[in-house]
Amino acid sequence: MSSQKADKLGSEFLQEVxxxxxxxxxxxxxxxxxxxxxxxxxxxxxxYTPRTLFALINANKKEEVLRSNTMWCCVSCYFCTTRCPxxxxxxxxxxxxxxxxxxxxxxxxxxxPALAKTFTGYVxxxxxxxxxxxxxxxxxxxKPFAMLxxxxxxxxxxxxxxxxxxxxxxxxxxxxxxxxxxxxxxGRKS
Amino acid sequence: xxYAFYPGCSMEVNAAAYDVSMRAVAKVLDMELAxxxxxxxxxxxxxxxQDELTACSVVARNLAIAEGESNQLxxxxxxxxxxxxxxxxxxxxxxxxxxKINEALxxxxxxxxxxxxxxxxxxxxxxxxGEEKIKEKVVRPLTGLRIAPYYGCQAVRPISIGDCTxxxxxxxxxxxxxGAEVVxxxxxxxxxxxxxxxxxxxxxxxxxxxxxxxxxxxxxDMILCMCPMCQLNLDAYQPRVNGMFxxxxxxxxxxxxxxxxxxxxxxxxxxxxxxxLVAGLxxxxxxLEAVSA
Numbered sequence: 391m392s393s394q395k396a397d398k399l400g401s402e403f404l405q406e407v408x409x410x411x412x413x414x415x416x417x418x419x420x421x422x423x424x425x426x427x428x429x430x431x432x433x434x435x436x437x438y439t440p441r442t443l444f445a446l447i448n449a450n451k452k453e454e455v456l457r458s459n460t461m462w463c464c465v466s467c468y469f470c471t472t473r474c475p476x477x478x479x480x481x482x483x484x485x486x487x488x489x490x491x492x493x494x495x496x497x498x499x500x501x502x503p504a505l506a507k508t509f510t511g512y513v514x515x516x517x518x519x520x521x522x523x524x525x526x527x528x529x530x531x532x533k534p535f536a537m538l539x540x541x542x543x544x545x546x547x548x549x550x551x552x553x554x555x556x557x558x559x560x561x562x563x564x565x566x567x568x569x570x571x572x573x574x575x576x577g578r579k580s
Numbered sequence: 581x582x583y584a585f586y587p588g589c590s591m592e593v594n595a596a597a598y599d600v601s602m603r604a605v606a607k608v609l610d611m612e613l614a615x616x617x618x619x620x621x622x623x624x625x626x627x628x629x630q631d632e633l634t635a636c637s638v639v640a641r642n643l644a645i646a647e648g649e650s651n652q653l654x655x656x657x658x659x660x661x662x663x664x665x666x667x668x669x670x671x672x673x674x675x676x677x678x679x680k681i682n683e684a685l686x687x688x689x690x691x692x693x694x695x696x697x698x699x700x701x702x703x704x705x706x707x708x709x710g711e712e713k714i715k716e717k718v719v720r721p722l723t724g725l726r727i728a729p730y731y732g733c734q735a736v737r738p739i740s741i742g743d744c745t746x747x748x749x750x751x752x753x754x755x756x757x758x759g760a761e762v763v764x765x766x767x768x769x770x771x772x773x774x775x776x777x778x779x780x781x782x783x784x785x786x787x788x789x790x791x792x793x794x795x796x797x798x799x800x801d802m803i804l805c806m807c808p809m810c811q812l813n814l815d816a817y818q819p820r821v822n823g824m825f826x827x828x829x830x831x832x833x834x835x836x837x838x839x840x841x842x843x844x845x846x847x848x849x850x851x852x853x854x855x856x857l858v859a860g861l862x863x864x865x866x867x868l869e870a871v872s873a
Contacts, residue, residue: 410632412670412677431771431787463783466625467771468737472745481738488629502629502779509626513638517620519589528778536781543816546857547594554593561618565688566641572687573637576680 401450411479411486419476420444426470426480432463440470440480443487453496461487462500504532514570517560522553581708583699584650585613586642588660589621590808595657597852598808601837602656602701604851608717608844609709613654616646622663624809625775636677637684639667643698644690656701658807661741662734665698669739700741702806702836706750707742714757719845721759725867727839728763728800729755730791732810733771745769751804751836758843765798767791772813785821788814792821792829801863802832804839811835815857832860842868 400408400418408414420441427439437458438446446455461484470480491497508528512520525544529537547553560566591599606613619642627635643664646653655661671678672694682691705714729751735741736748743750748769752762767790776784791814795803805811815833822829834856841851842864848854853861 412674432783465771465774467733472737485628505778506626506629513621519621550855552594560620566620568687569637569684570634573634573684577631577633
């Protein structure tokens with residue numbers, strides 16, 4: 391992805407972030423204005439707001455960045471992205487940092503990677519999301535005690551016909567899986 | 581007018597009220613929504629946090645299927661709209677990504693050339709059908725009903741459905757046409773928490789509290805959604821939000837299409853009333869005497 395456009399003078403970590411993010415080369419234009427953190431609904435809970443994170447990336451502080459909770463606080467609301475005066479795709483950079491943290495095994499402290507894996511596991515298998523499967527499997531494996539508090543809501547959803555016991559399945563799951571397999575192959579090569 | 585339609589996974593069960601009301605309203609407005617063949621889940625945010633190319637390819641399979649059916653693809657869910665619109669835009673702007681995604685699609689004998697315009701249902705109703713035709717269909721004006729239009733995030737950001745990314749107005753206008761009192765409250769495009777209830781209840785419920793509190797502060801009778809995730813978060817978790825903050829919210833959370841249907845004279849049951857966990861019908865009855873259960 392557009393790595394040739396990037397500022398090669400930056401840190402190695404910066405290059406990795408840029409290469410994995412469409413439009414990521416904009417990160418070098420960060421003005422440290424703080425619009426991102428100020429726009430973020432979860433900014434107050436972040437170890438570092440995005441602009442601080444970008445400065446750390448520039449300084450090659452890979453482990454500090456990838457072990458931080460910042461990207462796991464991101465709810466993909468895109469306020470930072472549309473408000474950034476330098477057009478940095480901040481939300482997409484957060485996705486890249488999530489991917490890197492998972493790959494480097496530094497994503498400790500958040501259940502988000504497990505949720506993502508469970509969710510996409512069902513999509514790989516059926517071509518569709520499966521809410522009951524996701525809820526039960528994710529909670530049983532990751533936070534069984536929190537599951538108890540979900541009881542009344544689950545009953546409310548069931549009694550109104552808003553939760554299915556069985557997953558929906560697409561006809562051409564094989565085709566979807568061939569596409570996913572190929573995408574992962576290409577991704578590994580580049 | 582005929583559109584290709586991408587329902588998304590939630591519509592069939594969890595958001596059945598959105599599905600049934602959308603279809604009923606589309607019928608009144610002579611909109612044909614033709615579901616695309618064998619569509620798959622858009623992946624929500626979950627593939628993107630694991631593998632960019634897989635995430636895009638999973639979305640692009642739907643764009644490729646739609647391209648054979650129509651040049652306009654309508655989504656009813658904000659997250660589905662966001663993913664479809666983002667991948668379409670990415671493929672039109674980034675030749676290298678387009679080539680890679682199409683290489684992945686070729687494993688399933690598919691290709692996306694880039695000929696689909698991704699729309700959200702709200703924009704189609706407001707822009708294509710428009711004020712005049714909608715006003716013609718009103719038989720039960722929503723006079724006296726104070727509705728809080730809730731846009732959430734992903735239909736207005738990063739790629740707006742045709743409206744402002746900061747302070748969208750389409751749903752506001754639509755409900756003015758229907759005779760409702762539209763509540764102008766400051767958080768109408770703020771976040772419902774997305775998948776956060778599963779990750780961090782503290783963070784998720786605080787975001788939901790802000791939305792509910794603002795709607796109460798501005799004296800709304802109900803919040804209207806245009807996304808199944810927003811509706812689920814604000815409706816189903818409302819008792820838990822009350823438990824965490826000691827609040828006493830009883831705010832009905834409905835889909836905008838349900839209230840459009842009511843204004844068009846459809847019966848509450850026919851537009852999915854009763855599926856929501858915080859009951860909407862008592863408020864509707866109290867405010868609109870003309871409505872019978």
